[in-house]
Amino acid sequence: MDQIFVTLKHWLVGFGPAQCQPIISAIISVAGIIGVFATLFAITTVLERKGLGRIQNRYGPNRVGPFGILQPLADGVKAIIKEDIVPRTADSVVHFLAPLVLVAPVFLALAVVPMGRNMVAIDIDAGVLFFFAVGAATELLLFMAGWSSRNKYSLLGAMRAIAQMISYEVPLILSAVSVIMIAGSLSTVKIIEAQAGYAGGLPRWFVLTPWGLAGFILFMIAAAAESNRSPFDLPEGESEIIAGYYIEYSGFKFALFFLGEYIGMFAVSGLAITLFLGGWHAPFAFLTWIPSYVWFFGKLLALIAVFIWVRGTLPRLRMDQLMNFAWKFMLPMALINLVTAGIWRFLDPGISRWLICSFLVLGPYIMLARGLLQGSNVGKRTYRYAD
């Protein structure tokens, strides 16, 4: 039951001639990934709108199907039949290419995320490096989208988006480096293998260690910023800059940008699951009979729910607040997290290692947070309710 997709793929590959079998195998993996994640994208759009609606005390979409679950079909039809408007002075070649080329690297990034036991599309030695390289290529494409529209607001949004993505790439990669240090390999499959086993009933995931928890939180915050997700969505906020770098895109190209952003969110959540949450491992030893891909997608849906929750709850960060947060708070925390991970590795297992590492994580957190407030008097939170 656990390996049902692997055996299915081997059976399908067995139909082709011997020379083409690697290519057929690759094509089947790619088709599977695109199919599954595009469907997940459709489901996520509905879940997000319903979830945001309930957080904001209203219903989400509820007309199209029962409880609005067929809404993505309506959205897809609308996106396809909408008129494709290209501004006359826009750079038409770059304007056309930008959404197309944007979707390719984000799907490429999903190729190294293992979705179950033996279910990786590519198992390379430098998997995590591949993921970050492909993520870095996405930024230039956003700039292409923003510049080619020949629109001042669009260019401003693109510049802000690039500044934000470059700034948050540093804590993202540094918090992943602490995991790579402990696991000893850049390959995603080996990192998951390093988190196998159960110690005293609890799994040996990296998130259940002090440096792992800090690293996981840093990684999730940086991931939200990397995919331009609220509360970091100033480059594309509706009320700030009227959708920033994709103002001039309508219809299907806008849908492609949307797809690219959400698949980017899935890809980076998938990497967070691989690095910190133990990949496809079950949380308790008595639950290992549930197939591994069910656990992976369950954890992925949980992380998506956290993203939607944060989007509905926190207000948007201003640009200078965003940059200050990245460089003054997250970068020192990520560096201290590296040191803490190293210290964890070399101390003997026991209560002292927990105490020392927790202190090393919490101490700088409290000191940095207090220090960066610079003495401004942040009183107790007050609430004003609408009557």
Next chain:
Amino acid sequence: MILLIILALLTLVGAVAAMSLRNLVHCALALTVAFAGLAALYLQLDAQFVGFAQILVYIGAVAILIVFAILLTRGSETPQPSILSPSWLGGIAVAVVVFSVLAMTIVRSAITDRNLPAAPQVSVRQIGEQLMTKYLLPLEVIGLLLTAALIGAVIIAMQEKETK
């Protein structure tokens, strides 16, 4: 072999386009294609770390830097007229002659007769170990250089704000 030719053609077309397109931002994007072709060549030669580092550094940072530099200085200019010089035919003839002289020298020298050792299988772990043992001093010097560059960039940016 066919893959090598395709990738080499892609890199060359990108590089030539980067020289000869009229719009400066298009040239920068064609240069990005050339970087991508180079990264693909590295990957085809099984140098995974160098290939991915090429994508991460060149496409992810250097290309963005070039594009920002173009934008903040002269990107709003109208496209230039043709940049080919009047004597382009003579230029191509000279280039072909020089290339053929160099190629014949290399092909007829003793270098084609040497015994090539088997290609080493370099993993990322080996690169890491070498960086930490044999090449530790260059690593630290590069770190120092990057720190100096970072501080210099911050100082340059800061002074621009103060004189306003």
